[in-house]
Amino acid sequence: MTISSPRQASVPLPMWQGGGTRMGFFTDTSICIGCKACEVACKEWNDVPDLDPSWSGNSYDNTLRLGASSWRHVAFVERPRPDTGVGVQWLMSSDVCKHCTRAACMEVCPTGAIFRTEFGTVVVQEDVCNGCGYCVSACPFGVIERRADDGRAFKCTLCYDRLKVGEQPACAKACPTQSIQFGPLDELRERAGARLEVVKNESGHEMAQLYGADETDGVGGFGAFFLLLDAPEVYGMPPAPSYQRRDVATMWAAASVAAGVLLGGVAGAIVWGRR
């Protein structure tokens, strides 16, 4: 049971043209080897502070989560092989900010610090962020976080600075297996579709699925999507993330009615309470 590399997939790797088109990541977890080169490259390039070293006991994962100071996180699922029950199956996946089409973090940001770049990515302007922390609770993926000593919110920028000069992001460049692929989003989606067929048919991974490649999902698709070998929650990701403006509209409608109840109640109490 082998998994062929993406180079053997029917769609050839395109070059990045840059400018105008929406750029993103396709993280093909079926060929991730868990080397953490992406984590290291990201820290180096973006000058992300280190975490307190600690050993989690959760397989090879000591990073544990995405956060203000971990913008790539390699998850390690170590479990008995589901087909035979004998031996170990490894699932490894390099997680990252999804650069959502409908980005909750950006929508709820009160200062306008979070914006969408010309590459279609979602970036925090650190000179504007005042550390209100709203994006932290709003992100459906638990990605963005406030740095305790600094007070502001930080997350993956999809290497905005590198993209501007025509370079690819540090993690994609460092990835030795092309598990992390960078490019125009529509091309990545096409390639991922072909790749999924290969993984499903040739390797027998029945649960294999694209996660976030579909524009009709709750957040309108991810700018950084994945090929997973099992359900998203197995990797610590939400099964059906959602952010919809119409949900917010119905909340405001409910709040308006509730405000009316308050005003009416107060008026009633005063009128009725009058002797």
Added chain:
Amino acid sequence: MVPAANPRSYYGLPIVKRPAWTQEVPWYFFVGGTSGALAATSMVARWSANAGLERRARRLALAGALISPALLISDLGRPSRFLNMLRVFRPTSPMSVGSWTLAGFGSALGAAETAELVGLPAAMVGTAEVAAGVLGPILSTYTAVLLGDTANPIWRGARHLLPFVFSGSSMASAGGALCVAGPVGDLRSARLMVVAGTAVEQLSFFAMERQLGALAEPYAEGRAGTLNTIQRASSLLGAALIATLGRRSRLGAAVGGALTLVGSAALRQCIYRAGFQSAEDPTYLVRSQS
């Protein structure tokens, strides 16, 4: 053989982040909410020619409007950048809408008070009071949208009922504050506000727990569970006291009012805490989405 990992979670680690907010935020929900309902009281009292109640409610509201920004600013990661809140108006952000509402609300109340102090025409006082009175109920309820518009399962799952919990609680605590502050004329209106507000608050809270189903678990466990017991007991006892002893005795009304305030404050703390507990266990989120 390696022990099987829980198939529905990644080592039981949280999926969404715990709230980044501090204690000041639920205190603000309480102070701002009460203040908003008091401003509405002041506006209506003016229309019904109850000058004593109008003034008392407005001054209490103003006190709340002065404390509120302080609480919010101290919660920021970068307090010195608090003015960035008013850098732009972003209708998609409940926090932006709320910041502008609070700014307008505080200014209107300040203007009303100042206009009266320096002896400007009553119409000017009245206009400012109407502005504050209209913004007040929004201030009392937008905070529920703020919580609902997150990825937190226990908040998001109750996004259409939370505004009613907050509006009822604000009405009750405004009445409670007036009962504690003591009578201007008589306290009938304030007592009615406590009883009606508590009814809306507790019924909405009950409906919210029912609607959340299994997601409501944090409201019965840990710190949120304890706070839930406190809020329910204080609110119900306060309202009962106000409805009975409070009719005859000033002391009874004051104690009942104080209990109502405690209940309302504990309610906001309870909902805030539940957000932490809900985020910490990934099974809530997975269940809410499958």
